[in-house]
Amino acid sequence: MVHLWVRSEARAHEERVGLTSQGAAKLIGAGFRVTVEESAQRILPVADYAGAGCEIAPEFSWVDAPDDAIIFGLKELPEDGTPLRHRHIMFGHAYKGQPAGQILLGRFKAGGGTLLDLEYLTDADGRRVAAFGYWAGYAGAAVSLMCWVSQQQGGIAGAVRAYPSANHMLAELQQSLVNLGTQRPTALIIGALGRVGTGAADLCQAMGVATRKWDMEETAHGGPFPEVLAHDIFLNCILARPGTPVFVPASAKVAARDLSVIGDIACDPDSDFSPIKVYDRTTTWEAPALRVHERPVLDVTAIDNLPSMLPAESSEDFAEQLLPHLLTLNAPDQGVWGRAKACFDRAVG
Template sequence: MKIGIIREGKNPPDKRVPFTPDQLKVIQHEHAGKLKFQVQSSPLRSFSDQEYLDAGIEVVEDISDCDVLFGVKEVPIGQLVEGKTYLFFSHTIKKQPTNRKLLRTILEKRIKLIDYEALKDEEGRRVVAFGRWAGIVGAYNAFWTYGKKTALFDLKRAYECEDLQELHSELAKVQLPPVKIILTGTGRVGKGAMEVLNSLKIREVSAHDFLHLYFDEPVYVKLGSADYNRRKLDGGFDKQEFYTFPERYESHFQKYAEAGELLISGAFWEWGAPRLFELKDIGGEDFQLSVIADVSCDVGGPIPTTITTTTIADPVYDVDRQTGEKIQAFGSQTSISVMAIDNLPCELPREASREFGIQLMKWVIPALLEENSGILERATIARDGDLTIEFMYLSDFVNQYE
């Protein structure tokens, strides 16, 4: 089997890779005679062409004769090769409108698409993800933003740090007043964010204490879905019902927005679930949030102030509390500053790539060598011009023309 590592084509450029040079060297050695790798030349990767060559991996311009193609982000439509098997984050399984044409083209070109986001074990748990690194960088950027907004401290940008160790060293500059911080999400993203909060030695408190007590030090509360969603009928919460019938629930996040000043949003959100708050709420005099780091970054999703994504080069914009409109970052002390970078792990691309590659080596490489791998089958969105049974719910989405 000939496997190609494609050059990332999405703009702004993504510096991450599915596998590091050393990882490909190990895989190719362990599966000699079964797997051969080619890397498409790229001047933008965090690992250079020369590093792959030094590891004994062939670097070429044209990888169209490979059987399987690994990428990271969405492949530009014009670069898709007909009839190939691709693995990348397609960002289509939530019916994201921006990628409707991508999925339509994949079907037209009879491409087999395996989406990293859908790679799950038999218990339904995701097995490959960049979530931890999104959480780490997203939380760091939350404090970078807070420092800029308040002028209390000044941090390097995360991408200017050589590695995670330097990023943690940089956090030593953070000087916080007794601010209350909200963290949503208990998965990989949330745990990554907690690494930063713990590095800063910020104390975690219960939801009750967060809402009702005064603290003379910075504190944070970690919220799960049950903490800020309630059944419309009786105010109760049932986890299975919430994920199956989210329309039966409503948000009661407002009380946290009235107590907290900084929100780090890292919770997974299903379309149809309640938003945390509405845009009209931010103008209320009790709405205290002034910095929102939307790590999960679903435009049109649970955080209505995420009007658009931001970039590593231009990471923050403000939202006017009265009009709900996007304005210049830090242009007003009363506005809400929003950090909504949609490729956060790119700020520490080498380390993020290394961890991601370890996951692929554990779960995907062995599966590629199986005849009928269940893990790959469950993650296959499209094959031979059709959606697979698991993803037939995307039919209306893909056939909808604007």
């Protein structure tokens, strides 16, 4: 029997979950054992999971889970340095040279556990089988627009928050634009045909932002890309990887430009392959904008759990994509899980 243990998220502002109660019921019906931890911040109530037949465990009790339990979460584990003995399904952010990722891999190696990284859960053609990308793009474009609005008011963007629904966020953002009158920015999206870019483009369209959409064809020449500097907002929706061109060089800070907001939605600033060279750290919900230059002003927003601003929609969407693959965990050395395990083995080897 496969034992899937859905842990509570330790990170602040992380209300998402990768399994709904309806999905849990399907797993239990297929012979799985499902344990769900209580959570002070999860968007979906634990009572729904209990009603679906799940076992309920105290918050953060996964550390004492049976050895054969597969621990399923989304964002990072507490950084306490303890060895990790379980199999973990999560976003590890550990395979691109990230310093924190190297520490995480060391913990797995010390404990004999395994990371099954959700970012590397792919089909036979290398395409990810489940992603939060659409809602990351949607929320990331919204935060970028909030940064631009704050600039027009002579300030810098204040704290962001989670919304009960996308419609609540749209209404608030639309009102802030109305307060500016007829002024609207222009935007350039790179990676516009992917999940992330589609979400970003949909948000821009909903807000009446004139948007230029680029994808592989427009970036194949490898740069430079002066068009980025000719738009008020640049939205990067391409994951950093070997061969990714530089879209915003360090010299952009002092260059002649219209660009005043960079939304690095892919958000991988400490990767060796980051295409945005004007900043070196993520931003936060409390301080979403990092001002990297004063005159002319240039802000970068790079929040690495954007979909949690819309936790209900993003959780339901992601869980629906992932469920068919969770149902194959009884064959962990095959298919998507076998490929994810191979990525881990290469990283620690």
